[in-house]
Amino acid sequence: MAATADFTEDQQDGERTLRFTGALTVSQLGDLPERVRQVPGPLARLDLSQVERMDTIGAWIVHRLAADHAATIIGANDQASKLIEQVDRADQPVRMRPDRTPTLFKVLNEIGAATATAGRTMLGLLGFFGALVLSIGHVMAHPSRFRINAVIQRFEVVGVSALGIIGLMSFLIGIVIAQQGAVQLRQFGAEIYTINLIGRLTLRELGVLMTAIMIAGRSGSAFAAQLGTMKLTEEIDAMRTIGVSPMEALVLPRTLASVVMMPLLGFYASIVAIIGGGILCWASLDIPPVTFIQRIREVTPITDLYVGLIKAPVFGFIIALSGCYQGMQVKADAEEVGLRTTAAVVQAIFLVIVLDAFFAVFFTWVGWT
Amino acid sequence: MSPVLPDDADVVIRVRDLKTAFGEQVVHEGLDLDVRRGEILGVVGGSGTGKSVLMRAIIGLQTPVEGSVEVFGESMVGRDVTDALDIRKRWGILFQGGALFSTLTVAENIQVPLREYYPDIRPPLLDEIAAYKVVMAGLPADAGPKYPAELSGGMTKRAALARALALDPDLVFLDEPTAGLDPISAANFDTLTRELQRTMGLTVFLITHDLDTLYALCDRVAVLADRKVIAVGTIDELLALDHPWIQEYFNGPRGRTAMKSARPAATDRT
Structure with a gap:
């Protein structure tokens, strides 16, 4: 089984690099998404050279992080860069939930609809x-x-x-x-x-x-x-x-x-x-x-x-x-x-x-x- | 040509001597099949030859009378739904009718497998994942909050594909993914499947009647007839065989048309 996903921070010439290790796959992520979110900026580089495996969910987390900090992704192998490119293309605003309406309106709406x-x-x-x-x-x-x-x-x-x-x-x-x-x-x-x-x-x-x-x-x-x-x-x-x-x-x-x-x-x-x-x-x-x-x-x-x-x-x-x-x-x-x-x-x-x-x-x- | 690959092959699905039956009616008998890692295997056969039943037997929904079914090296015969979860996390299934949960929106449908297997993923990330899956499956950006009843046939298939791919599986079962779609949507769906298969390194078990899909997608094709897999190979290999059904299927009027339209594309690709 692949190693759990993790990351380390590096400071070099005043620029910080986040180095991911292990498998960036949904089964090995654990609490990585939250920890990554709490990393204080700015980040200059995301290093993927130590990553063993990756899936689209891992790619998405890397992509989001790179977008949030305007960081460059380095050390990505062929498959990883293909995946990141794929999620990058899929990163579009998407509606997830129906619009919320206030409760009063909802109740009135339902009464009206039932009457009709x-x-x-x-x-x-x-x-x-x-x-x-x-x-x-x-x-x-x-x-x-x-x-x-x-x-x-x-x-x-x-x-x-x-x-x-x-x-x-x-x-x-x-x-x-x-x-x-x-x-x-x-x-x-x-x-x-x-x-x-x-x-x-x-x-x-x-x-x-x-x-x-x-x-x-x-x-x-x-x-x-x-x-x-x-x-x-x-x-x-x-x-x-x-x-x-x-x-x-x-x-x-x-x-x-x-x-x-x-x-x-x-x-x-x-x-x-x-x-x-x-x-x-x-x-x-x-x-x-x-x-x-x-x-x-x-x-x-x-x-x-x-x-x-x-x-x-x-x-x-x-x-x-x-x-x-x-x-x-x-x-x-x-x-x-x-x-x-x-x-x-x-x-x-x-x-x-x-x-x-x-x-x-x-x-x-x-x-x- | 034989449905059985050599022992050293990297095999994801291994079916041996499978027999399935509904009461008196025997669907498969002595069926063997191997599916290689990373390939797209097309399964064809006349109506009622038990293509869907074979899929159901492999994923454990139909208990075989005898024989063995192994997926990722683990036996799937007689396993309970709550059993073999490690295997279930690694596959995604697109049912013929989509089988979307009708009380959930598209976004919620995509999130079901994620929530079920990875309850630690926080809602914001769940939403982000569902959002990019929606786009990846080629759905419009406003499809997330819609209910299955509001979707067209093509959108239902795409939403079902997005759900099947929610966990980034290694193995995907597609049961007639292009049936009932117009040719443009069907071609788009083929391209989508191909693209996803390449980037994610999927193994695809594809049941289809669509000759265009067969030519466009499949690395190998398994032919189901006489209750077993009579031959597996590339379409060219199958064409060389002297079996009446195979000849009729690929050399019939529709088969020829599909071949003609596929050949230039095939040479482009390689």
Whole structure:
């Protein structure tokens, strides 16, 4: 192994010479760069005759030192002078960091940018909605362009494959509602109202809402990721050049599948949640299933089912819309696909909950309480 | 012509009897290869002959089924990423897609190997080093603070080369450095590689499809076919061989054009 880089100072005729020894390579430098910087000027010469080996980093240090002290380099062998010449040519002002902005400006800037993005996204979503409506019109005018196979395939992906996870989730939700309800209502001796709680809450709110959240996470994200990847690999551009509208071929089937599947899955989720609640009532409140079913039918108005079934397709539409919209917005790189997928899920769940609040007010207003 | 050099040759990479496979699919079998110190070795072969896999096997990213791989005289088979650091400091690798770290700027990308291996280097010197590497790799002076997503294809390759050369390595692996570049950028990249190789005395392991690059740069060319290196030599030596793929490759229409354009330049150089 070569010797560690070092240097000695020489005084001759009032002129000082720095003599480097050892290997001026990055692995042998040690603290040499700092020590060299602290050498007081002026230096007349840098002697490299004792240097065993050199790389560009060593050459750079010599070059900088020579430039700082206006010193001449002597004793450099062929390779060393070539390297020094090379770094000398590369010594140009280069920007290293993005410009610094004060924190206040940065915060204001970010708030502004976030607001603009939110506004732009809402506008974009509205535009996308318009484009989707147009393509629905197109397909209705030319029914032969309707891609039934694509839609059926989406039915399976969005609906059938989700049955397992949604069933399990709803079953557990039913148990949780029943359990928590029973604990609270027992304080008033009103455990029997647990059944009201289960029936009305699942059909009206939780069945559909939880399904929407699950579908947003499962299918909305998949839509964004699929379309985003297709954008990146230029599949969507290829489609356009062949004369296939991506709206009709990709977005419409996905939207249709979500819109049709959401009410079915929401209803299924409510029923499974009621079964879960019923089992808990049987096990811990000693309410037999027959009584449970009878009570459910008495206390749950049919309008509760309507409320759920009316909300579900709207939620499905919102989920598919934001998933497809975010996917189609991908432009730059694979990283953006990830960001857009996250955005699609967050946006879908947010919009679903906002709409749910509106629906709650609306249905109370029309008297379906 | 044989891929194996005599025992007394000054060899940086020595591959013996290498076998690599993905499941049932065997990529290499009984592959031998020697790379001399200070040479530019071009590796060519049809698509799917495992050029990149060979590189990955040499640098230890792909574990061979059998055989031995030595780099700087040390075995690289089955070595962990945190192992053999002394070897890893001495090589630089330019991946096909650049493989720049997407969350770091170009300057920070170049500094990663330096920071990792030499934590004693102070930030001002790190910045200076990254700055001259940026210029040396032929990047414009405002490229330092840019993120990989903002770079064009050619700039990405240059930034990746700057990172590969950050530690002033003895050995550089270049995986299709000129693929996807326009002819002018590709020619510039060839010149750059040649220049850097000469001043720094690099050994270069170059995978390429680019016939112009082969003619312009390589001291020797290794041909990968039938799961092994079938021949290694200068292009003239290879042309004298009677192997259908080699003849097709160098004597096909593209090969002839590249040869024609390279010959005058080659005589200029010598």
